[in-house]
Amino acid sequence: MEPIQTSLKKYMQDAGWEDALQRVQQTVLNDTRVNGWLAENDKELHEDAVAQGMTALLEYKNSWRNCDQCPGLANCPNPMPGYQPELYPEHGQIQMRYHPCPLQIAANRRKHQASLVKSLYVSEEFKKASFENMEIDDTDDTRATALETALEFEREANPGENGQGLYLHGMFGVGKTYLIAAIANALAERQIQSLLVYAPEFFREMRQAVGEGSVSEKIDAVKRVPVLMLDDLGAETMSNWIRDDVLGAILQYRMTEKLPTIYTSNWDYEELEGHLSYSNKGGEERMKAKRIMERIRPFTTELYLSGRNRRET
Known part of the structure; x- marks a missing residue:
């Protein structure tokens, strides 16, 4: 019987998903912020860190794109509205955390x-x-x-x-x-x-x-x-x-x-x-x-x- 991973990979290739995924990954790696962070932290990351952390990198890229085109605190589309992502290396892998953006900080101060x-x-x-x-x-x-x-x-x-x-x-x-x-x-x-x-x-x-x-x-x-x-x-x-x-x-x-x-x-x-x-x-x-x-x-x-x-x- 053909291993499930082999079957899944073949299916993805036939459906064109693998090519689409690679394009998304390349877009992420070409992002100025992502690219700059990877270059700055290269020595602290394992060889598989980028592949393992691609989901975090994609969220980081998209969240900062939202921040660059900020629609206001009430309409913030980020996964955590009012918060901006920060990447950091931990045990050789890519981790991400969120901090309040300037608008959220101001709102918190008013509150x-x-x-x-x-x-x-x-x-x-x-x-x-x-x-x-x-x-x-x-x-x-x-x-x-x-x-x-x-x-x-x-x-x-x-x-x-x-x-x-x-x-x-x-x-x-x-x-x-x-x-x-x-x-x-x-x-x-x-x-x-x-x-x-x-x-x-x-x-x-x-x-x-x-x-x-x-x-x-x-x-x-x-x-x-x-x-x-x-x-x-x-x-x-x-x-x-x-x-x-x-x-x-x-x-x-x-x-x-x-x-x-x-x-x-x-x-x-x-x-x-x-x-x-x-x-x-x-x-x-x-x-x-x-x-x-x-x-x-x-x-x-x-x-x-x-x-x-x-x-x-």
Whole structure:
């Protein structure tokens, strides 16, 4: 009986496959990148390395052809979309591995930066906020001052070494949240993680966490973040427990660990202290409110932001 390999070879010759295969192989070996790599690594390859590694060489050639005619990351036709091949010799044979291409690297960087800015209860639009898009009114010095101070904070923020933050207050819709979102995105460029929290909703969730038994876990997640941003502080219905055991615990830790906190509010320092002195059960607790303010006022720069209500346009 004729050996199967002999029969297969004869069949391939009769069908013209062998000639076609040889043409493909020759095209691969004539490729500039392939040819250059083989010449550079010739001494490290066994005699049969090219024949054994022809599949890898063909994939290498075709993948780089795709890269040379790059249709964009979303339409990448490579076996591993967004990745470029690299040949390397191993034990005398040809091996191949993939590395992310520049477009994939940029996409990964953007994804990583987005992961550094974790926004809770804040609109998706703020994830694209930037200083460049902030509106400046030549007749309103408060906006220019706030922007300049925010830029300075972003450039110099050093969590763990400098715990100074910002306290930004003003009327509704003047752009307070947008400005701190721009800070968060700029910090991400410096690989500094921030957490932008809508304070009233966070405090409401903390009340629910009591029944779930997850109070400590949620407080830890907020208090340990390098830069915390509490948006719309003072808009919540305050209770003794939220003020003392939630907000107080968070701010005490951040003060001790020198972690900067940024606040936005409709109220200035004095008005916020008044808000904190009352609870939903009635009564006035000025000393407890002052204790909280002693963890806010000395560790923030107060900024007033005025202007038109941009939510009404």
